[in-house]
Amino acid sequence: MGTRRDFLKGVLASGAAATAGVVAVPVQARETRSRPPEALGLLYDSTLCVGCKACVAACKTANENPAEFSTVDHLWDTPLDTSGYTFNLIKMYRNGTMDAKDQEVNGFAFMKTSCMHCADPSCVSACPVSAMTKDPVTGVVGYNPDKCIGCRYCVVACPFGIPKYQYDSPTGRIGKCELCRHRHKDGHYSACAAVCPPGATLFGKTSDLLAEARRRLAMKPGEMNRFPRGHLLSAQEKTLPAKDNGKGQGTQMRTRAGWLDEPDQSYETPAGKYLQHVYGEKEYGGTQVLKLSGVNFEKLGMPNLPPDAAAAMSETIQHNLYGNLIMPFAVLGAMTWVARKNVKSDEDSPEQGGKDHVQ
Amino acid sequence: MSNNHHAAPAPVGGGLVNIVTLSCGVLIALMAAILMVRFLFGLGAVTALNDGYPWGIWIAVDVVIGSAFACGGFSVAMLVYIFNKGEYHPLVRPALLASLFGYTLAGAGVMFDLGRWWNVWNMFWPTSINPNSVMFEVAVCISLYIVVMWIEFSPVVFEKLGKDDARRKVGKAMFFVIALGTVLPMMHQSSLGTLLVVLGGQVHPLWQTPVLPLLYLLSAIFMGYAVVLFESCLTSTAYRRKIETHMLTPIAKIMLGILAVFIVVRIGDVIARGALPRAFQPSVQALMFWLEMACFIAPLILIGAEANRRNPAKLFLAGVLLMLGGALMRLNGFLIGYETGGDFNYFPTLAEVLVTAGMFAVEVLGYIIITRRFPVLPRENAQATH
Numbered sequence: 001m002g003t004r005r006d007f008l009k010g011v012l013a014s015g016a017a018a019t020a021g022v023v024a025v026p027v028q029a030r031e032t033r034s035r036p037p038e039a040l041g042l043l044y045d046s047t048l049c050v051g052c053k054a055c056v057a058a059c060k061t062a063n064e065n066p067a068e069f070s071t072v073d074h075l076w077d078t079p080l081d082t083s084g085y086t087f088n089l090i091k092m093y094r095n096g097t098m099d100a101k102d103q104e105v106n107g108f109a110f111m112k113t114s115c116m117h118c119a120d121p122s123c124v125s126a127c128p129v130s131a132m133t134k135d136p137v138t139g140v141v142g143y144n145p146d147k148c149i150g151c152r153y154c155v156v157a158c159p160f161g162i163p164k165y166q167y168d169s170p171t172g173r174i175g176k177c178e179l180c181r182h183r184h185k186d187g188h189y190s191a192c193a194a195v196c197p198p199g200a201t202l203f204g205k206t207s208d209l210l211a212e213a214r215r216r217l218a219m220k221p222g223e224m225n226r227f228p229r230g231h232l233l234s235a236q237e238k239t240l241p242a243k244d245n246g247k248g249q250g251t252q253m254r255t256r257a258g259w260l261d262e263p264d265q266s267y268e269t270p271a272g273k274y275l276q277h278v279y280g281e282k283e284y285g286g287t288q289v290l291k292l293s294g295v296n297f298e299k300l301g302m303p304n305l306p307p308d309a310a311a312a313m314s315e316t317i318q319h320n321l322y323g324n325l326i327m328p329f330a331v332l333g334a335m336t337w338v339a340r341k342n343v344k345s346d347e348d349s350p351e352q353g354g355k356d357h358v359q
Numbered sequence: 360m361s362n363n364h365h366a367a368p369a370p371v372g373g374g375l376v377n378i379v380t381l382s383c384g385v386l387i388a389l390m391a392a393i394l395m396v397r398f399l400f401g402l403g404a405v406t407a408l409n410d411g412y413p414w415g416i417w418i419a420v421d422v423v424i425g426s427a428f429a430c431g432g433f434s435v436a437m438l439v440y441i442f443n444k445g446e447y448h449p450l451v452r453p454a455l456l457a458s459l460f461g462y463t464l465a466g467a468g469v470m471f472d473l474g475r476w477w478n479v480w481n482m483f484w485p486t487s488i489n490p491n492s493v494m495f496e497v498a499v500c501i502s503l504y505i506v507v508m509w510i511e512f513s514p515v516v517f518e519k520l521g522k523d524d525a526r527r528k529v530g531k532a533m534f535f536v537i538a539l540g541t542v543l544p545m546m547h548q549s550s551l552g553t554l555l556v557v558l559g560g561q562v563h564p565l566w567q568t569p570v571l572p573l574l575y576l577l578s579a580i581f582m583g584y585a586v587v588l589f590e591s592c593l594t595s596t597a598y599r600r601k602i603e604t605h606m607l608t609p610i611a612k613i614m615l616g617i618l619a620v621f622i623v624v625r626i627g628d629v630i631a632r633g634a635l636p637r638a639f640q641p642s643v644q645a646l647m648f649w650l651e652m653a654c655f656i657a658p659l660i661l662i663g664a665e666a667n668r669r670n671p672a673k674l675f676l677a678g679v680l681l682m683l684g685g686a687l688m689r690l691n692g693f694l695i696g697y698e699t700g701g702d703f704n705y706f707p708t709l710a711e712v713l714v715t716a717g718m719f720a721v722e723v724l725g726y727i728i729i730t731r732r733f734p735v736l737p738r739e740n741a742q743a744t745h
Contacts, residue, residue, distance in 0.1 A: 081410075081701065083410065084410075122557050122558075122559065125491050125492065125557055126492055126493070126494060126557050127489055127492055127494075128482055128488070128489055128492040128494040128495035128498060129478070129481035129482055129484075129487045129488065129489065129495075130481075130486075130487050130488070130489045131481075131487075145475070146478070147478060147481045147487050148474075148475050148478060149473050149474075149475050149476065149478045149479050149481060149482065150473050150474020150475035150476065150478070151469075151472075151473055151474070151494060152413035152414065152474065153492075153494050153554075155410060155413040156413050156414055156558060156561075156697075156699075157557045157558055159559055159560065159561060161410065161411070161699050161700060161701060164410045165402075165410065165413060165474055166401075166474075167401060167402050167403030167406075167408055167409070167474075168401055168403045168404075169401045170398060170399060170400055170401045171401075171475065172401055172402065172474045172475070173474075173475070301700070301701075303560070303700060305559075305560070306559075306560075309559075310556065310557045310558065310559030310560075311491075311557055313556055313557075313559075313569060314493060314553065314556040314557035315491050317553055317556060317569060317572060318491065318493055318496065318550075318553060319491075321546075321549070321572065322490075322496060322546070328542055328546055331542050331545070332538055332539065332542045335441060335537075335538035335539075335541050335542055336534065336535050336538035338440070338441050338443075338538075339440045339441060339534040339535070339537045339538045339541075340534040340535075340538075341443075342439075342440045342441070342443045342445075342534075343440055343533055343534040343537060
């Protein structure tokens with residue numbers, strides 16, 4: 001019969017192994033990451049958006065996605081949500097009589113739905129095969145279908161519900177906004193920002209976009225102000241005068257820092273009535289896409305998120321338990337030591353010649 | 360030393376064609392047909408999966424719950440070889456067999472669910488792997504564990520084939536294989552809980568906590584013993600053998616001990632995080648929480664007294680309750696308590712349920728064939744006659 005002493009040894013060994021593991025790897029929190037300094041992103045200003053959906057159409061074209069229908073006649077691309085084939089969508093908030101824009105009660109408002117390009121993305125942490133990656137320089141969260149195994153952990157993990165899967169295909173991919181990174185090498189930036197008539201979606205460095213967002217929050221509602229459109233240049237960069245630029249003028253396209261030059265497209269309009277909140281500045285450690293609105297963000301479908309990313313907590317647990325495999329090996333060592341003794345004692349058992357027991 | 364008095368394992372014998380095996384065959388055929396449609400036309404053709412619920416019962420039930428049900432082998436091996444309780448040795452082989460099937464099928468089940476299954480080799484490819492990913496750790500540990508279990512079970516096959524040489528060779532390294540076989544399940548069963556951590560606020564506070572790995576590990580261990588009670592009672596009844604109460608009674612006691620620790624951690628965590636008020640809101644989640652709790656607490660009352668632990672019917676019921684409780688905790692975390700925002704709904708289609716049923720049918724059929732033909736269950740004087 002197994003003696004009490006042997007049993008206690010087992011208890012001691014497993015206890016010691018667990019303790020050794022814990023002591024060897026002092027609990028270290030993996031801090032929430034922040035955006036890379038050169039991070040690229042978008043600034044979406046709900047108060048400027050007119051809901052024309054030019055960005056939705058441009059996104060479809062740029063990503064070569066098919067139209068999706070929600071009406072009987074199948075005339076226009078009418079997706080009701082982002083999907084494996086729709087990476088960008090303008091959604092509408094409606095309340096009561098819908099008397100005024102950007103008003104929570106008896107009003108309406110628009111919200112752009114697309115990837116936020118988190119500083120510390122859950123999808124990248126979740127992906128077991130590095131198919132979802134964050135560019136170390138631009139911070140763009142990109143997807144590689146040649147590695148993707150289609151487990152959809154990214155779809156489950158994203159707090160914004162952004163990565164989507166193509167369930168209708170036997171070779172379905174994950175679909176999500178990649179900030180038009182495939183257009184960047186030719187000097188083109190995100191299609192949604194390039195076509196936006198009122199400049200509600202701006203493309204640029206997130207640090208510049210954040211400064212622009214703060215400038216807007218300081219404006220007096222209703223006061224005339226100048227708003228840029230398209231590509232927001234850094235404050236130190238000067239836009240070229242309309243005649244002396246690449247876009248549509250002559251044959252030579254000029255580029256600066258890899259981006260095609262374009263004329264100054266800024267215009268004057270009264271400032272909206274902003275909530276004093278830059279969505280994406282702090283959420284989940286910050287996102288590279290920032291949002292401004294006159295209506296509560298949660299009402300517009302943007303989740304209320306803590307400043308710490310879930311990926312940080314998940315990786316803290318994971319690394320403390322399995323970092324350098326110290327703990328697993330410590331436990332394995334202890335288990336092997338005990339098992340060796342106990343399995344041997346089976347073998348030596350005289351009556352059965354140790355033949356039947358090892359398994 | 361410890362198992363001198365035990366009868367050596369022997370095949371149960373008897374016919375393989377009966378109502379149970381035939382039903383299993385039908386279920387397996389249905390599953391095969393559905394899977395053909397799935398692989399030709401995509402997941403959407405047979406499942407109710409959508410972007411709000413990208414994981415359905417094939418993950419939550421077949422993999423997460425299925426692999427926890429398959430922890431009998433791990434729990435018993437730990438008892439026998441680590442805590443040197445040799446008197447439970449006869450339980451090792453049947454428990455290991457059930458685990459072997461449970462895990463192998465969980466691994467196969469994942470393949471049905473993978474949308475881009477032909478890329479799965481990236482999971483083991485050095486330039487592709489992502490050690491930060493909980494899923495990576497789970498996948499590698501489960502794959503390794505399946506191999507380890509087949510090695511642990513190989514003496515049974517060698518014995519049947521009369522290959523004593525191979526048997527002895529494997530036997531020499533067995534202590535290490537057994538040690539691996541206890542560490543790997545500890546790693547991935549805890550990580551199956553950690554899978555939910557990165558989901559953040561999308562998982563209801565009653566099931567989202569940093570102690571998820573501990574909760575999933577402890578519950579996997581007592582579910583392992585619960586499955587042994589369940590399976591041992593069922594096998595004895597089906598094969599008209601004597602119920603192994605002399606082993607099940609003390610195992611039930613160990614099971615209750617781990618259960619008690621689990622309940623303290625579970626309730627303590629819910630209170631410490633201030634999530635308890637959420638259990639009193641009129642919601643489906645609150646109801647499910649109490650249902651889950653009831654399944655955990657009922658066995659303490661049912662077989663808390665030593666006399667009740669000698670009653671096979673009560674042991675069986677307690678086993679079933681704990682399997683149900685552990686299953687509910689997993690279902691609640693992965694599906695019922697998961698809310699991604701937006702108007703998404705998920706209820707499994709008949710096809711999804713049939714595939715899950717087909718997987719369990721493979722397990723039952725395999726268990727019957729192997730116990731009747733291979734030396735798994737202890738030899739009994741009165742052999743089964745049917």
